[in-house]
Amino acid sequence: NAGVIQTPRHKVTGKGQEATLWCEPISGHSAVFWYRQTIVQGLEFLTYFRNQAPIDDSGMPKERFSAQMPNQSHSTLKIQSTQPQDSAVYLCASSLALGSSYEQYFGPGTRLTVL
């Protein structure tokens, strides 16, 4: 079991370019979460899906960030017109279901560097 898979592991973009990050949750898991990790801000919640439907995107920066889950086997986080402050490690996690009984399993993250 490879766990949650994230690709690419590292991505370097120029300011103003677009970045798409991919996440493959653990098979059978119905909830998928995106978080962002930086030294300054720590671990921040971005958005999550349940059974592919978006439930809460309250942590997503407005306008440039979007997330989708077109099928149960993958989710994407897209950042348009990337800015240096978007540089971070983006983490995807999945859980069997929602609620306080279900552990979230994290992927290795995608390190995004915006030059």
Place this chain on the structure above:
Amino acid sequence: GEQVEQLPSSLIVQEGASVLINCSYTDSASVYFPWYKQEPGKRLQFIIDIRSNMERKQTQRLTLLFDKKTKHLSLHITATQPGDSAIYFCSASIYNQGKLIFGQGTKLSIKP
């Protein structure tokens, strides 16, 4: 919204010693508190959790205490080993919301 604070931010101890990591939260609606460990270059790893209807949970060398009145948690690690060197994160979740709000982390270094 919920805020989670963790102290200390870093800790250096001799192998074999015990350590205590403190965590506090603000939202009384939070009911689930998982803790994660992040070793250098590795993914976040779940280590222990507690629900708001419990006061204590123990697994092997970890003991997690929860005080609902003061909105405070503490993680006690005994007989520390070099493999315990990592950043430890406390988190909180409101029932059925699923999303985790994390503390800033505690960097634990174990000296052999």
